[in-house]
Amino acid sequence: MLKENQVGRAETAGEGSHGDYIFALDIGTRSVIGIVGVPEGEKLRVSAVETVEHTQRAMIDGQIEDIEQVSRVARLVRQRLEEKTGLVLRHVCVAAAGRALKTQQASYELSLKEPQVVNQELLCQLEAGAIEAAERQFHPETAKQEQPVFYLAGYSVVQYTLDDYPISNLLDHRGRRLGVKVIATFLPREVVDSLYTTMRKTGLEVSSLTLEPIAAMNAAIPRNLRLLNLALVDIGAGTSDIAVSRDGGVVGYTMATVAGDEVTEAVMKEYLVDFATAEQMKMKLSGEDDISFRDILGLEHTVSAKELQGKTEPVMRRLCEEITGRILEANGEPPSAVFLVGGGSKLPGLCACVAELLRLPPSRVALGGNNFMTYVDAPDMDLTGPEMATPLGIAISSALNLINDSFSITLNGKKANLFRSGSLTILDVLLMNGYSYQQMISRSGKSMIVELNGENRVVYGGHPRLARILLNGAESSLSTLVHAGDAIVFEPAAPGEDARPVLEDLVKPESRGTAFLFGRPVPLGTRAVVNGCPAAPGQRLMTRDKVHTVSVGTLGELLASCGEPRERAYLINGSPARPDDKLSDGDRIEAAPEKDGGPSGGEPGVPARAEEKREPAAPPEDSALRPGRIRLTLNRAELELGPKPDKTPYCLIDMLNLVDVDLSKPQGNIVLHINGRAASYLQPLADGDSVDIYWDGADTPPKP
Numbered sequence: 001m002l003k004e005n006q007v008g009r010a011e012t013a014g015e016g017s018h019g020d021y022i023f024a025l026d027i028g029t030r031s032v033i034g035i036v037g038v039p040e041g042e043k044l045r046v047s048a049v050e051t052v053e054h055t056q057r058a059m060i061d062g063q064i065e066d067i068e069q070v071s072r073v074a075r076l077v078r079q080r081l082e083e084k085t086g087l088v089l090r091h092v093c094v095a096a097a098g099r100a101l102k103t104q105q106a107s108y109e110l111s112l113k114e115p116q117v118v119n120q121e122l123l124c125q126l127e128a129g130a131i132e133a134a135e136r137q138f139h140p141e142t143a144k145q146e147q148p149v150f151y152l153a154g155y156s157v158v159q160y161t162l163d164d165y166p167i168s169n170l171l172d173h174r175g176r177r178l179g180v181k182v183i184a185t186f187l188p189r190e191v192v193d194s195l196y197t198t199m200r201k202t203g204l205e206v207s208s209l210t211l212e213p214i215a216a217m218n219a220a221i222p223r224n225l226r227l228l229n230l231a232l233v234d235i236g237a238g239t240s241d242i243a244v245s246r247d248g249g250v251v252g253y254t255m256a257t258v259a260g261d262e263v264t265e266a267v268m269k270e271y272l273v274d275f276a277t278a279e280q281m282k283m284k285l286s287g288e289d290d291i292s293f294r295d296i297l298g299l300e301h302t303v304s305a306k307e308l309q310g311k312t313e314p315v316m317r318r319l320c321e322e323i324t325g326r327i328l329e330a331n332g333e334p335p336s337a338v339f340l341v342g343g344g345s346k347l348p349g350l351c352a353c354v355a356e357l358l359r360l361p362p363s364r365v366a367l368g369g370n371n372f373m374t375y376v377d378a379p380d381m382d383l384t385g386p387e388m389a390t391p392l393g394i395a396i397s398s399a400l401n402l403i404n405d406s407f408s409i410t411l412n413g414k415k416a417n418l419f420r421s422g423s424l425t426i427l428d429v430l431l432m433n434g435y436s437y438q439q440m441i442s443r444s445g446k447s448m449i450v451e452l453n454g455e456n457r458v459v460y461g462g463h464p465r466l467a468r469i470l471l472n473g474a475e476s477s478l479s480t481l482v483h484a485g486d487a488i489v490f491e492p493a494a495p496g497e498d499a500r501p502v503l504e505d506l507v508k509p510e511s512r513g514t515a516f517l518f519g520r521p522v523p524l525g526t527r528a529v530v531n532g533c534p535a536a537p538g539q540r541l542m543t544r545d546k547v548h549t550v551s552v553g554t555l556g557e558l559l560a561s562c563g564e565p566r567e568r569a570y571l572i573n574g575s576p577a578r579p580d581d582k583l584s585d586g587d588r589i590e591a592a593p594e595k596d597g598g599p600s601g602g603e604p605g606v607p608a609r610a611e612e613k614r615e616p617a618a619p620p621e622d623s624a625l626r627p628g629r630i631r632l633t634l635n636r637a638e639l640e641l642g643p644k645p646d647k648t649p650y651c652l653i654d655m656l657n658l659v660d661v662d663l664s665k666p667q668g669n670i671v672l673h674i675n676g677r678a679a680s681y682l683q684p685l686a687d688g689d690s691v692d693i694y695w696d697g698a699d700t701p702p703k704p
Contacts, residue, residue: 021047022399023081024093025074026212026391027198029059029237030343032070033391034077036085037376039399046378046395048084050077059238063100064194071201078202091207092199093398095215095390097241100191101153101253106134109161109179118162118170118178120479124427125441126170126180128478131155132437134184150186151417152431153211156251157182185253187211189434192417208398209417213243213253215393219375220339220368221245231327231335232368233354234390235344237261240323244331252330256322260344266315267308272296285309286346309348319344320353327358334358339368341389410487426469426488427478435492440478442466442493448543452506459505459541462496503528504537507549511662513585515558522558522657524583526551529653532680536666548681552657555581555589561657563641563650568592633690634658652691653681659693667695 022044026033031053037046058069078089108130110122135150160170161179170178192209199206216234227247234241240256260282267278272295284291285305292302327335338354345367355365367386375396376383383392409416409429416429430440445461468491469476482488503509512524528535528549541547552558556579559566569592570577576592583589631640634655641650652672661670672679673692685691 021085021087021089022093022395023078023087023089023091023204024391024395024398025077025199026095026394027059027064027070027074027195028390030054032073032077033388034074034081035391035395036081036087036089037395037399040377043375043377044392044396044399046376046381046383048081049381049383049391050080050084052077052080063097063191064198067194067198067201071198074198074202074204078204090203090205092202092204093208093210093394094195094199094206095210095212095394096187096191096195097212097239100188101185101211101255102138102150102188103183103185103254104134104137105158105181105183106130106137107179107181108133109177112176112178115174115176117172117174120171121477122178123170124425124478126178127155127157127182128427128431128437128440130180130182131184131431134182135186138186149189151189151192151434152428153185153187153253154250155182155184207415210394210397211253212390212393213241214250215397216241216341216368216389217243217245217250217393218397219389219393220341222374228337229331229335231331231338233323233327233338233340233342233345235259235319235323235340235342235350237344240319240326240342240344242323242326242330244327244335254326254330256319256326258319258322260342260347262319263312263315263344263347266312270311271301271303281308282312282347285312286348305348312347313349316347316350317353320350320357324354324357334360337364337366339366341368341386343387345386409482409485412489416488424482425478426471426476426480426482426490429482429488430478430490435490438495439492440467443495445496446498448499448501448541450501450506450541451544451546453547453549457506459499459501461499464496465494467491467493501541502537503530503535503539503541503547506541506547509537511665512553514660515552515583515585515587515589517558517562517564517589518591519588520658521660522552522562523660523662524552524558524585526553527656529681532653532682533670548653550653550656553582555579555583558583558589558657560645561654563644563654565642566645630685630687632685632688635692635694650685651681652679652683652685652693654685655691655693661693661695669696670694671696 021036021038024035026035031051034050035046036048037044039045052073054069054073056066056069058064058066058073064070081087082089108126110126110129116122131152134155135152138150158181160167161177162170162173162175163177164179167173170180195209196206213232213234217232220232221230229246230244232243232245234243237260240259242254242256243250244252244254264275264278264282267273267281268275271278271281271293273281273293274296277293281291281293285308289305290302291305291308292300294300327338335358338358338360340351340354344350351365351367352362354360355362358365368389376392411429411433417433427440442464444464447458447460450457450459468489469478469480470489471480471482472487473489476488507526507528509528510525514521515524516522526549528547530539530541531546532548550561552561555570555572555577556566559570559579566579571590571592572581572583572587574590577589629640629642630650631638633639639658644650644654652674671692671694672681673690674683674685675690
């Protein structure tokens, strides 16, 4: 009876239970290799290994191109392993190709409102900002997308700055401007998505995901040796993946764009053979003295391995130059030792050439297969070949939790993807699983500036919702270290809403009734216009809008809005009044009688009205216009207005208080005409102008 495997069950992995089988797949350019084993103590006992080559080019440089074809081969590997082991394989451990990694350098600065001591949380915010800045250099629009475009594989700090001065460590220092420069490595989302899609089509669920360079290092280099500065090179068919270790962890990744296929293509051109024949000839280089083959013309040939090696020597040297150049770029100097793994590493003379170019003793460059058995128990199988580094590394990493116990750490109820070794914080886990800086560090909504009566007013955005982080049920922070078995719950921060004010947020337009000046109705209250146009209380304001208000609540404000002089004496409802007296609905304002008699022009303070309609620009025949006053026609009624108290010219907006039009209660579109032409609220008036202000639905303009 078949038993179902429980791959990735970190709570039991390593206890030696025969029910906790590990199933690992290495999906390579040439073939798919599957391994099934069970953890026993500090080793993985391998139960079965299966290799199936691709029948066509379904992989290009380690990247899945034809998902259907790759899933078909992977399904065949799974079926054969199930037959060999009697297991039902449902969960699988896989690795993403290191050649898909993208590296970018970026700087970020955090400005504080006032100097403060730098704690671990501030340091996390600073580094997270730099990581996001690095990601945006690939695609500036990624920050606006809800789904992650890249997953963080790892990063290292190049330099900190404190108030613009370089410093090696910011922690516990005091300052206001914090800066950091980082080198960050990312894994494109499409690489992860294609792996998961292929596994689903194979009928498998991914229980763990790591990177191929890390997996290969876990198999080829024991953990106690990783304290040294070592480089591991996985030479595949299309590219060569490189990982660098130091101080117990993997500190850098890179890749060379040349690999085993370049050697194969050189053989094809030299001996006129197809790709498959050239590949077989290359593989026989290290095991046979004479190599027989048939060219594309059907002729049989035999060459010595020494001759073939001489023909491939220039290509192999170019491969070594590319690899060593990348190692020096990632490490800054030659490492203490180099391990070569992968099918392409078996080329004769490769180790010696790498040692020569890095100026290392030949003994410091070796094939990585000799260390596999440190973690593997497979007495009946030969698994020491360097091509087994990645598949064994994937299985070993899962079985012995060599990549940070990633299978026992959960994030929001799911197993977390972790791509590097060493101590990890909650910040690291979140970044490796596609969360962005904005989702961790909340910000207020955007503010905006509006001009109100000539002065700038800032309308602030809304307050943010802070991110919520729980570690094993308790409130935690980004800087907290995580351990095996930890469960993280993360609720992303939500930015505050951007400022979206309406007119009534700044001004409260209101109508407080009507007062009567010399018998003429004048609306009381506050009116507002936006950019010279009437606006309802609910009108949305935009940044840099200009809002102007006219308030009529006191006698002085009423006189100013109507152009009447404040120097005269006035009566409110028959009683003497002062300019600062407040007005109420229905109040009647009249000019107080002058002791020596009023001017010949009529009652003091009363606007002169013509008895008969006349042309707007025609002055009265019986009297001259007094200095500072103007005559105009407002809604077909003629008015004479005295000078404004501030001596400024009259504008159309000043006429609002002289007509029965309430802008706070729109009745259609407002019509504004001066001398029969459309006008704006701020357009100045001249003596003799004819002004019309009314709602477009009104039959006739209301008289003042």
